[in-house]
Amino acid sequence: MSLVLTLDPDDPTPPYEQLRRQLADLITAGQLGPGDRLPPLRQLAGDLGVAVGTVARTYRELELEGLLTSRRGGGTRVAAAGRAxxxxxxxxxxxxxxxxxxxxxxxxxxxxxxxxxxxxxxxx
Amino acid sequence: MSLVLTLDPDDPTPPYEQLRRQLADLITAGQLGPGDRLPPLRQLAGDLGVAVGTVARTYRELELEGLLTSRRGGGTRVAAAGRAxxxxxxxxxxxxxxxxxxxxxxxxxxxxxxxxxxxxxxxx
DNA sequence: TCCTTTGTGTCAAGCATTCGACACAAACGA
DNA sequence: TCGTTTGTGTCGAATGCTTGACACAAAGGA
Known part of the structure:
Protein backbone atom coordinates (compact mmCIF):
# COMPACT_ATOMS: atom_id res chain seq x y z
CA MET A 1 0.00 0.00 0.00
CA SER A 2 1.50 3.30 -1.07
CA LEU A 3 -0.04 6.15 0.82
CA VAL A 4 -0.47 9.32 -1.18
CA LEU A 5 -0.05 12.09 1.35
CA THR A 6 0.97 15.53 0.23
CA LEU A 7 1.51 18.95 1.76
CA ASP A 8 0.98 22.24 -0.04
CA PRO A 9 3.61 24.73 1.17
CA ASP A 10 1.58 27.61 -0.29
CA ASP A 11 -1.49 26.69 1.75
CA PRO A 12 -1.61 28.71 4.99
CA THR A 13 -3.46 25.80 6.58
CA PRO A 14 -1.06 24.28 9.14
CA PRO A 15 0.69 21.13 7.87
CA TYR A 16 -0.56 19.02 10.79
CA GLU A 17 -4.11 19.95 9.74
CA GLN A 18 -3.61 19.25 6.05
CA LEU A 19 -2.30 15.84 7.00
CA ARG A 20 -5.05 15.19 9.52
CA ARG A 21 -7.78 15.82 6.97
CA GLN A 22 -6.23 13.54 4.39
CA LEU A 23 -5.80 10.67 6.81
CA ALA A 24 -9.28 11.12 8.28
CA ASP A 25 -10.80 10.95 4.81
CA LEU A 26 -8.75 7.92 3.81
CA ILE A 27 -9.86 6.07 6.93
CA THR A 28 -13.51 7.03 6.72
CA ALA A 29 -13.57 6.17 3.03
CA GLY A 30 -12.18 2.73 3.83
CA GLN A 31 -8.96 3.17 1.88
CA LEU A 32 -7.28 2.52 5.19
CA GLY A 33 -8.95 -0.30 7.08
CA PRO A 34 -8.90 -1.27 10.77
CA GLY A 35 -5.48 -2.61 11.75
CA ASP A 36 -3.70 -1.08 8.80
CA ARG A 37 -0.38 0.32 9.84
CA LEU A 38 0.61 3.90 9.21
CA PRO A 39 4.16 5.03 8.48
CA PRO A 40 6.36 5.58 11.54
CA LEU A 41 6.57 9.17 12.73
CA ARG A 42 10.15 9.67 11.64
CA GLN A 43 9.65 8.11 8.22
CA LEU A 44 6.57 10.14 7.33
CA ALA A 45 8.14 13.30 8.71
CA GLY A 46 11.21 12.69 6.55
CA ASP A 47 9.14 11.97 3.45
CA LEU A 48 7.04 15.11 3.85
CA GLY A 49 9.91 17.29 4.96
CA VAL A 50 8.44 18.29 8.30
CA ALA A 51 9.51 17.85 11.91
CA VAL A 52 8.67 14.70 13.84
CA GLY A 53 6.59 16.71 16.26
CA THR A 54 4.35 17.87 13.45
CA VAL A 55 3.42 14.36 12.38
CA ALA A 56 3.11 13.38 16.03
CA ARG A 57 0.54 16.10 16.46
CA THR A 58 -1.48 14.73 13.53
CA TYR A 59 -1.42 11.19 14.94
CA ARG A 60 -2.35 12.46 18.40
CA GLU A 61 -5.37 14.37 17.13
CA LEU A 62 -6.59 11.43 15.10
CA GLU A 63 -6.19 9.17 18.12
CA LEU A 64 -8.31 11.57 20.15
CA GLU A 65 -10.95 11.29 17.42
CA GLY A 66 -10.80 7.53 17.82
CA LEU A 67 -9.56 6.88 14.31
CA LEU A 68 -6.07 5.70 15.28
CA THR A 69 -4.39 3.75 18.03
CA SER A 70 -0.74 4.21 18.89
CA ARG A 71 1.61 2.10 20.95
CA ARG A 72 5.24 2.71 21.72
CA GLY A 73 7.31 0.34 19.68
CA GLY A 74 4.22 -1.02 18.04
CA GLY A 75 3.57 1.78 15.64
CA THR A 76 0.36 3.54 14.77
CA ARG A 77 -2.58 1.70 13.29
CA VAL A 78 -6.12 2.39 12.16
CA ALA A 79 -8.45 1.78 15.09
CA ALA A 80 -10.95 -1.04 15.05
CA ALA A 81 -14.13 0.40 13.62
CA GLY A 82 -16.38 1.54 16.40
CA ARG A 83 -19.18 2.39 14.03
CA ALA A 84 -20.33 0.74 10.86
CA MET B 1 -26.65 42.73 -1.98
CA SER B 2 -26.10 40.80 1.22
CA LEU B 3 -22.69 39.19 1.29
CA VAL B 4 -22.59 35.82 2.92
CA LEU B 5 -19.16 35.63 4.48
CA THR B 6 -18.51 33.31 7.36
CA LEU B 7 -15.59 32.22 9.49
CA ASP B 8 -15.22 28.83 11.11
CA PRO B 9 -13.52 29.26 14.50
CA ASP B 10 -12.72 25.54 14.61
CA ASP B 11 -10.85 25.65 11.33
CA PRO B 12 -7.11 26.07 11.94
CA THR B 13 -6.92 27.88 8.61
CA PRO B 14 -6.16 31.53 9.40
CA PRO B 15 -9.23 33.81 9.26
CA TYR B 16 -7.65 36.13 6.70
CA GLU B 17 -7.23 33.12 4.41
CA GLN B 18 -10.75 31.76 4.91
CA LEU B 19 -12.05 35.19 3.99
CA ARG B 20 -9.69 35.58 1.04
CA ARG B 21 -10.85 32.34 -0.55
CA GLN B 22 -14.52 33.19 -0.21
CA LEU B 23 -14.13 36.63 -1.73
CA ALA B 24 -11.90 35.37 -4.54
CA ASP B 25 -14.50 32.74 -5.46
CA LEU B 26 -17.36 35.22 -5.32
CA ILE B 27 -15.52 37.57 -7.64
CA THR B 28 -14.38 34.93 -10.09
CA ALA B 29 -17.84 33.43 -10.15
CA GLY B 30 -19.28 36.81 -10.99
CA GLN B 31 -21.37 37.13 -7.85
CA LEU B 32 -19.39 40.28 -7.25
CA GLY B 33 -18.96 42.31 -10.42
CA PRO B 34 -16.43 45.02 -11.34
CA GLY B 35 -17.09 48.20 -9.41
CA ASP B 36 -19.12 46.49 -6.70
CA ARG B 37 -18.26 47.88 -3.32
CA LEU B 38 -17.15 45.71 -0.45
CA PRO B 39 -17.94 46.40 3.20
CA PRO B 40 -15.62 48.87 4.95
CA LEU B 41 -12.83 47.29 6.94
CA ARG B 42 -14.29 48.20 10.31
CA GLN B 43 -17.79 47.06 9.45
CA LEU B 44 -16.75 43.66 8.12
CA ALA B 45 -14.34 43.18 11.00
CA GLY B 46 -17.12 43.94 13.44
CA ASP B 47 -19.58 41.62 11.73
CA LEU B 48 -17.12 38.74 11.67
CA GLY B 49 -15.70 39.40 15.10
CA VAL B 50 -12.11 39.85 13.99
CA ALA B 51 -9.62 42.68 14.19
CA VAL B 52 -9.50 45.37 11.54
CA GLY B 53 -5.98 44.34 10.62
CA THR B 54 -7.19 40.86 9.74
CA VAL B 55 -9.70 42.10 7.18
CA ALA B 56 -7.15 44.61 5.95
CA ARG B 57 -4.78 41.75 5.25
CA THR B 58 -7.44 39.96 3.22
CA TYR B 59 -8.16 43.08 1.13
CA ARG B 60 -4.46 43.69 0.63
CA GLU B 61 -3.81 40.20 -0.65
CA LEU B 62 -6.75 40.34 -3.03
CA GLU B 63 -5.55 43.69 -4.31
CA LEU B 64 -2.14 42.17 -5.00
CA GLU B 65 -3.94 39.46 -6.99
CA GLY B 66 -5.61 42.19 -8.98
CA LEU B 67 -9.12 41.32 -7.87
CA LEU B 68 -9.71 44.42 -5.75
CA THR B 69 -8.81 48.10 -5.75
CA SER B 70 -8.68 50.14 -2.56
CA ARG B 71 -8.59 53.88 -2.01
CA ARG B 72 -8.46 55.76 1.23
CA GLY B 73 -11.83 57.27 1.89
CA GLY B 74 -13.21 55.67 -1.23
CA GLY B 75 -13.62 52.17 0.05
CA THR B 76 -12.67 48.87 -1.55
CA ARG B 77 -14.21 47.73 -4.81
CA VAL B 78 -13.98 44.84 -7.22
CA ALA B 79 -11.37 45.66 -9.84
CA ALA B 80 -12.32 46.17 -13.44
CA ALA B 81 -12.06 42.78 -15.12
CA GLY B 82 -8.65 42.38 -16.66
CA ARG B 83 -9.51 39.06 -18.20
CA ALA B 84 -12.72 37.76 -19.68
C1' DT C 1 18.65 -11.28 26.59
C1' DC C 2 19.96 -7.34 23.83
C1' DC C 3 19.51 -4.20 20.16
C1' DT C 4 16.38 -1.76 17.26
C1' DT C 5 12.22 0.39 16.32
C1' DT C 6 8.71 3.44 17.62
C1' DG C 7 5.73 6.59 20.04
C1' DT C 8 5.83 10.11 23.74
C1' DG C 9 7.42 14.04 26.10
C1' DT C 10 10.10 18.06 26.89
C1' DC C 11 12.63 22.20 25.78
C1' DA C 12 14.07 26.63 23.71
C1' DA C 13 14.03 29.21 19.67
C1' DG C 14 12.00 31.38 15.71
C1' DC C 15 8.22 32.70 13.01
C1' DA C 16 3.42 33.93 11.68
C1' DT C 17 -0.95 35.46 13.05
C1' DT C 18 -4.15 37.93 15.72
C1' DC C 19 -5.51 41.45 18.66
C1' DG C 20 -6.59 46.18 20.30
C1' DA C 21 -5.38 50.64 19.96
C1' DC C 22 -3.79 54.53 17.89
C1' DA C 23 -2.36 57.95 14.34
C1' DC C 24 -2.34 59.42 9.61
C1' DA C 25 -3.83 60.44 4.79
C1' DA C 26 -7.07 60.55 1.15
C1' DA C 27 -11.77 60.68 -0.53
C1' DC C 28 -16.44 61.76 0.32
C1' DG C 29 -20.60 64.43 1.68
C1' DA C 30 -23.13 68.18 3.68
C1' DT D 1 -14.91 74.41 3.93
C1' DC D 2 -15.24 71.05 7.49
C1' DG D 3 -16.41 66.88 9.64
C1' DT D 4 -16.89 62.02 8.52
C1' DT D 5 -15.67 57.93 6.37
C1' DT D 6 -12.23 54.80 4.97
C1' DG D 7 -7.92 52.53 3.97
C1' DT D 8 -3.10 52.30 5.64
C1' DG D 9 0.48 51.86 8.86
C1' DT D 10 2.55 51.07 13.25
C1' DC D 11 3.13 49.25 17.87
C1' DG D 12 3.43 45.85 21.73
C1' DA D 13 1.49 41.78 23.63
C1' DA D 14 -0.38 37.30 23.29
C1' DT D 15 -1.07 32.96 21.10
C1' DG D 16 -0.16 29.06 18.17
C1' DC D 17 2.73 26.34 14.98
C1' DT D 18 7.10 24.55 13.52
C1' DT D 19 11.66 23.23 14.16
C1' DG D 20 15.58 20.54 15.92
C1' DA D 21 17.34 18.10 19.48
C1' DC D 22 17.22 15.21 23.17
C1' DA D 23 15.71 11.67 26.58
C1' DC D 24 12.57 8.08 27.90
C1' DA D 25 9.46 3.97 27.69
C1' DA D 26 7.34 0.19 25.47
C1' DA D 27 7.12 -3.24 21.85
C1' DG D 28 9.32 -6.17 18.52
C1' DG D 29 12.99 -9.03 16.46
C1' DA D 30 17.33 -11.60 16.41
Missing amino acids: RATDRRQLLRGMAADFVARARGLGFTDEEIIVALSRQLPS | RATDRRQLLRGMAADFVARARGLGFTDEEIIVALSRQLPS
Whole structure:
Protein backbone atom coordinates (compact mmCIF):
# COMPACT_ATOMS: atom_id res chain seq x y z
CA MET A 1 0.00 0.00 0.00
CA SER A 2 1.50 3.30 -1.07
CA LEU A 3 -0.04 6.15 0.82
CA VAL A 4 -0.47 9.32 -1.18
CA LEU A 5 -0.05 12.09 1.35
CA THR A 6 0.97 15.53 0.23
CA LEU A 7 1.51 18.95 1.76
CA ASP A 8 0.98 22.24 -0.04
CA PRO A 9 3.61 24.73 1.17
CA ASP A 10 1.58 27.61 -0.29
CA ASP A 11 -1.49 26.69 1.75
CA PRO A 12 -1.61 28.71 4.99
CA THR A 13 -3.46 25.80 6.58
CA PRO A 14 -1.06 24.28 9.14
CA PRO A 15 0.69 21.13 7.87
CA TYR A 16 -0.56 19.02 10.79
CA GLU A 17 -4.11 19.95 9.74
CA GLN A 18 -3.61 19.25 6.05
CA LEU A 19 -2.30 15.84 7.00
CA ARG A 20 -5.05 15.19 9.52
CA ARG A 21 -7.78 15.82 6.97
CA GLN A 22 -6.23 13.54 4.39
CA LEU A 23 -5.80 10.67 6.81
CA ALA A 24 -9.28 11.12 8.28
CA ASP A 25 -10.80 10.95 4.81
CA LEU A 26 -8.75 7.92 3.81
CA ILE A 27 -9.86 6.07 6.93
CA THR A 28 -13.51 7.03 6.72
CA ALA A 29 -13.57 6.17 3.03
CA GLY A 30 -12.18 2.73 3.83
CA GLN A 31 -8.96 3.17 1.88
CA LEU A 32 -7.28 2.52 5.19
CA GLY A 33 -8.95 -0.30 7.08
CA PRO A 34 -8.90 -1.27 10.77
CA GLY A 35 -5.48 -2.61 11.75
CA ASP A 36 -3.70 -1.08 8.80
CA ARG A 37 -0.38 0.32 9.84
CA LEU A 38 0.61 3.90 9.21
CA PRO A 39 4.16 5.03 8.48
CA PRO A 40 6.36 5.58 11.54
CA LEU A 41 6.57 9.17 12.73
CA ARG A 42 10.15 9.67 11.64
CA GLN A 43 9.65 8.11 8.22
CA LEU A 44 6.57 10.14 7.33
CA ALA A 45 8.14 13.30 8.71
CA GLY A 46 11.21 12.69 6.55
CA ASP A 47 9.14 11.97 3.45
CA LEU A 48 7.04 15.11 3.85
CA GLY A 49 9.91 17.29 4.96
CA VAL A 50 8.44 18.29 8.30
CA ALA A 51 9.51 17.85 11.91
CA VAL A 52 8.67 14.70 13.84
CA GLY A 53 6.59 16.71 16.26
CA THR A 54 4.35 17.87 13.45
CA VAL A 55 3.42 14.36 12.38
CA ALA A 56 3.11 13.38 16.03
CA ARG A 57 0.54 16.10 16.46
CA THR A 58 -1.48 14.73 13.53
CA TYR A 59 -1.42 11.19 14.94
CA ARG A 60 -2.35 12.46 18.40
CA GLU A 61 -5.37 14.37 17.13
CA LEU A 62 -6.59 11.43 15.10
CA GLU A 63 -6.19 9.17 18.12
CA LEU A 64 -8.31 11.57 20.15
CA GLU A 65 -10.95 11.29 17.42
CA GLY A 66 -10.80 7.53 17.82
CA LEU A 67 -9.56 6.88 14.31
CA LEU A 68 -6.07 5.70 15.28
CA THR A 69 -4.39 3.75 18.03
CA SER A 70 -0.74 4.21 18.89
CA ARG A 71 1.61 2.10 20.95
CA ARG A 72 5.24 2.71 21.72
CA GLY A 73 7.31 0.34 19.68
CA GLY A 74 4.22 -1.02 18.04
CA GLY A 75 3.57 1.78 15.64
CA THR A 76 0.36 3.54 14.77
CA ARG A 77 -2.58 1.70 13.29
CA VAL A 78 -6.12 2.39 12.16
CA ALA A 79 -8.45 1.78 15.09
CA ALA A 80 -10.95 -1.04 15.05
CA ALA A 81 -14.13 0.40 13.62
CA GLY A 82 -16.38 1.54 16.40
CA ARG A 83 -19.18 2.39 14.03
CA ALA A 84 -20.33 0.74 10.86
CA ARG A 85 -17.77 1.70 8.27
CA ALA A 86 -20.10 1.13 5.33
CA THR A 87 -22.43 3.80 6.63
CA ASP A 88 -19.60 6.23 7.25
CA ARG A 89 -18.27 5.64 3.78
CA ARG A 90 -21.59 6.45 2.18
CA GLN A 91 -22.13 9.46 4.38
CA LEU A 92 -18.69 10.82 3.61
CA LEU A 93 -19.34 10.81 -0.13
CA ARG A 94 -22.82 12.18 0.37
CA GLY A 95 -21.44 15.02 2.44
CA MET A 96 -18.74 15.75 -0.10
CA ALA A 97 -21.29 15.88 -2.89
CA ALA A 98 -23.61 18.11 -0.87
CA ASP A 99 -20.76 20.47 -0.04
CA PHE A 100 -19.69 20.73 -3.63
CA VAL A 101 -23.20 21.45 -4.90
CA ALA A 102 -23.93 23.95 -2.13
CA ARG A 103 -20.71 25.81 -2.80
CA ALA A 104 -21.36 25.97 -6.54
CA ARG A 105 -24.91 27.19 -5.99
CA GLY A 106 -23.70 29.77 -3.52
CA LEU A 107 -21.43 31.10 -6.25
CA GLY A 108 -24.40 31.61 -8.50
CA PHE A 109 -24.04 28.62 -10.76
CA THR A 110 -27.26 27.06 -11.99
CA ASP A 111 -27.98 23.37 -11.55
CA GLU A 112 -27.69 22.99 -15.29
CA GLU A 113 -24.23 24.51 -15.32
CA ILE A 114 -23.17 22.23 -12.49
CA ILE A 115 -24.44 19.16 -14.30
CA VAL A 116 -22.62 20.14 -17.47
CA ALA A 117 -19.36 20.66 -15.59
CA LEU A 118 -19.70 17.29 -13.89
CA SER A 119 -20.55 15.42 -17.08
CA ARG A 120 -17.17 16.50 -18.40
CA GLN A 121 -15.52 14.59 -15.56
CA LEU A 122 -17.72 11.55 -15.32
CA PRO A 123 -18.88 8.96 -17.82
CA SER A 124 -22.63 8.96 -17.99
CA MET B 1 -26.65 42.73 -1.98
CA SER B 2 -26.10 40.80 1.22
CA LEU B 3 -22.69 39.19 1.29
CA VAL B 4 -22.59 35.82 2.92
CA LEU B 5 -19.16 35.63 4.48
CA THR B 6 -18.51 33.31 7.36
CA LEU B 7 -15.59 32.22 9.49
CA ASP B 8 -15.22 28.83 11.11
CA PRO B 9 -13.52 29.26 14.50
CA ASP B 10 -12.72 25.54 14.61
CA ASP B 11 -10.85 25.65 11.33
CA PRO B 12 -7.11 26.07 11.94
CA THR B 13 -6.92 27.88 8.61
CA PRO B 14 -6.16 31.53 9.40
CA PRO B 15 -9.23 33.81 9.26
CA TYR B 16 -7.65 36.13 6.70
CA GLU B 17 -7.23 33.12 4.41
CA GLN B 18 -10.75 31.76 4.91
CA LEU B 19 -12.05 35.19 3.99
CA ARG B 20 -9.69 35.58 1.04
CA ARG B 21 -10.85 32.34 -0.55
CA GLN B 22 -14.52 33.19 -0.21
CA LEU B 23 -14.13 36.63 -1.73
CA ALA B 24 -11.90 35.37 -4.54
CA ASP B 25 -14.50 32.74 -5.46
CA LEU B 26 -17.36 35.22 -5.32
CA ILE B 27 -15.52 37.57 -7.64
CA THR B 28 -14.38 34.93 -10.09
CA ALA B 29 -17.84 33.43 -10.15
CA GLY B 30 -19.28 36.81 -10.99
CA GLN B 31 -21.37 37.13 -7.85
CA LEU B 32 -19.39 40.28 -7.25
CA GLY B 33 -18.96 42.31 -10.42
CA PRO B 34 -16.43 45.02 -11.34
CA GLY B 35 -17.09 48.20 -9.41
CA ASP B 36 -19.12 46.49 -6.70
CA ARG B 37 -18.26 47.88 -3.32
CA LEU B 38 -17.15 45.71 -0.45
CA PRO B 39 -17.94 46.40 3.20
CA PRO B 40 -15.62 48.87 4.95
CA LEU B 41 -12.83 47.29 6.94
CA ARG B 42 -14.29 48.20 10.31
CA GLN B 43 -17.79 47.06 9.45
CA LEU B 44 -16.75 43.66 8.12
CA ALA B 45 -14.34 43.18 11.00
CA GLY B 46 -17.12 43.94 13.44
CA ASP B 47 -19.58 41.62 11.73
CA LEU B 48 -17.12 38.74 11.67
CA GLY B 49 -15.70 39.40 15.10
CA VAL B 50 -12.11 39.85 13.99
CA ALA B 51 -9.62 42.68 14.19
CA VAL B 52 -9.50 45.37 11.54
CA GLY B 53 -5.98 44.34 10.62
CA THR B 54 -7.19 40.86 9.74
CA VAL B 55 -9.70 42.10 7.18
CA ALA B 56 -7.15 44.61 5.95
CA ARG B 57 -4.78 41.75 5.25
CA THR B 58 -7.44 39.96 3.22
CA TYR B 59 -8.16 43.08 1.13
CA ARG B 60 -4.46 43.69 0.63
CA GLU B 61 -3.81 40.20 -0.65
CA LEU B 62 -6.75 40.34 -3.03
CA GLU B 63 -5.55 43.69 -4.31
CA LEU B 64 -2.14 42.17 -5.00
CA GLU B 65 -3.94 39.46 -6.99
CA GLY B 66 -5.61 42.19 -8.98
CA LEU B 67 -9.12 41.32 -7.87
CA LEU B 68 -9.71 44.42 -5.75
CA THR B 69 -8.81 48.10 -5.75
CA SER B 70 -8.68 50.14 -2.56
CA ARG B 71 -8.59 53.88 -2.01
CA ARG B 72 -8.46 55.76 1.23
CA GLY B 73 -11.83 57.27 1.89
CA GLY B 74 -13.21 55.67 -1.23
CA GLY B 75 -13.62 52.17 0.05
CA THR B 76 -12.67 48.87 -1.55
CA ARG B 77 -14.21 47.73 -4.81
CA VAL B 78 -13.98 44.84 -7.22
CA ALA B 79 -11.37 45.66 -9.84
CA ALA B 80 -12.32 46.17 -13.44
CA ALA B 81 -12.06 42.78 -15.12
CA GLY B 82 -8.65 42.38 -16.66
CA ARG B 83 -9.51 39.06 -18.20
CA ALA B 84 -12.72 37.76 -19.68
CA ARG B 85 -14.93 37.03 -16.70
CA ALA B 86 -17.14 34.58 -18.58
CA THR B 87 -14.15 32.35 -19.21
CA ASP B 88 -12.96 32.58 -15.63
CA ARG B 89 -16.41 31.75 -14.41
CA ARG B 90 -16.60 28.60 -16.47
CA GLN B 91 -13.08 27.57 -15.54
CA LEU B 92 -13.79 28.04 -11.87
CA LEU B 93 -16.72 25.64 -11.93
CA ARG B 94 -14.82 23.22 -14.12
CA GLY B 95 -11.94 23.23 -11.66
CA MET B 96 -14.25 22.75 -8.71
CA ALA B 97 -15.91 19.78 -10.41
CA ALA B 98 -12.57 18.25 -11.34
CA ASP B 99 -11.28 18.64 -7.80
CA PHE B 100 -14.35 17.04 -6.32
CA VAL B 101 -14.24 14.05 -8.65
CA ALA B 102 -10.50 13.58 -8.23
CA ARG B 103 -10.81 13.67 -4.45
CA ALA B 104 -13.66 11.17 -4.45
CA ARG B 105 -11.80 8.83 -6.77
CA GLY B 106 -8.69 9.13 -4.64
CA LEU B 107 -10.75 7.95 -1.70
CA GLY B 108 -11.68 4.82 -3.59
CA PHE B 109 -15.17 5.71 -4.67
CA THR B 110 -16.28 4.36 -8.04
CA ASP B 111 -17.68 6.63 -10.72
CA GLU B 112 -21.02 4.96 -10.22
CA GLU B 113 -21.03 5.76 -6.52
CA ILE B 114 -20.11 9.36 -7.26
CA ILE B 115 -22.92 9.71 -9.78
CA VAL B 116 -25.43 8.26 -7.34
CA ALA B 117 -24.35 10.66 -4.60
CA LEU B 118 -24.62 13.62 -6.95
CA SER B 119 -28.02 12.63 -8.28
CA ARG B 120 -29.30 12.96 -4.73
CA GLN B 121 -28.30 16.60 -4.75
CA LEU B 122 -29.19 17.60 -8.28
CA PRO B 123 -32.40 17.26 -10.31
CA SER B 124 -31.71 15.27 -13.43
C1' DT C 1 18.65 -11.28 26.59
C1' DC C 2 19.96 -7.34 23.83
C1' DC C 3 19.51 -4.20 20.16
C1' DT C 4 16.38 -1.76 17.26
C1' DT C 5 12.22 0.39 16.32
C1' DT C 6 8.71 3.44 17.62
C1' DG C 7 5.73 6.59 20.04
C1' DT C 8 5.83 10.11 23.74
C1' DG C 9 7.42 14.04 26.10
C1' DT C 10 10.10 18.06 26.89
C1' DC C 11 12.63 22.20 25.78
C1' DA C 12 14.07 26.63 23.71
C1' DA C 13 14.03 29.21 19.67
C1' DG C 14 12.00 31.38 15.71
C1' DC C 15 8.22 32.70 13.01
C1' DA C 16 3.42 33.93 11.68
C1' DT C 17 -0.95 35.46 13.05
C1' DT C 18 -4.15 37.93 15.72
C1' DC C 19 -5.51 41.45 18.66
C1' DG C 20 -6.59 46.18 20.30
C1' DA C 21 -5.38 50.64 19.96
C1' DC C 22 -3.79 54.53 17.89
C1' DA C 23 -2.36 57.95 14.34
C1' DC C 24 -2.34 59.42 9.61
C1' DA C 25 -3.83 60.44 4.79
C1' DA C 26 -7.07 60.55 1.15
C1' DA C 27 -11.77 60.68 -0.53
C1' DC C 28 -16.44 61.76 0.32
C1' DG C 29 -20.60 64.43 1.68
C1' DA C 30 -23.13 68.18 3.68
C1' DT D 1 -14.91 74.41 3.93
C1' DC D 2 -15.24 71.05 7.49
C1' DG D 3 -16.41 66.88 9.64
C1' DT D 4 -16.89 62.02 8.52
C1' DT D 5 -15.67 57.93 6.37
C1' DT D 6 -12.23 54.80 4.97
C1' DG D 7 -7.92 52.53 3.97
C1' DT D 8 -3.10 52.30 5.64
C1' DG D 9 0.48 51.86 8.86
C1' DT D 10 2.55 51.07 13.25
C1' DC D 11 3.13 49.25 17.87
C1' DG D 12 3.43 45.85 21.73
C1' DA D 13 1.49 41.78 23.63
C1' DA D 14 -0.38 37.30 23.29
C1' DT D 15 -1.07 32.96 21.10
C1' DG D 16 -0.16 29.06 18.17
C1' DC D 17 2.73 26.34 14.98
C1' DT D 18 7.10 24.55 13.52
C1' DT D 19 11.66 23.23 14.16
C1' DG D 20 15.58 20.54 15.92
C1' DA D 21 17.34 18.10 19.48
C1' DC D 22 17.22 15.21 23.17
C1' DA D 23 15.71 11.67 26.58
C1' DC D 24 12.57 8.08 27.90
C1' DA D 25 9.46 3.97 27.69
C1' DA D 26 7.34 0.19 25.47
C1' DA D 27 7.12 -3.24 21.85
C1' DG D 28 9.32 -6.17 18.52
C1' DG D 29 12.99 -9.03 16.46
C1' DA D 30 17.33 -11.60 16.41
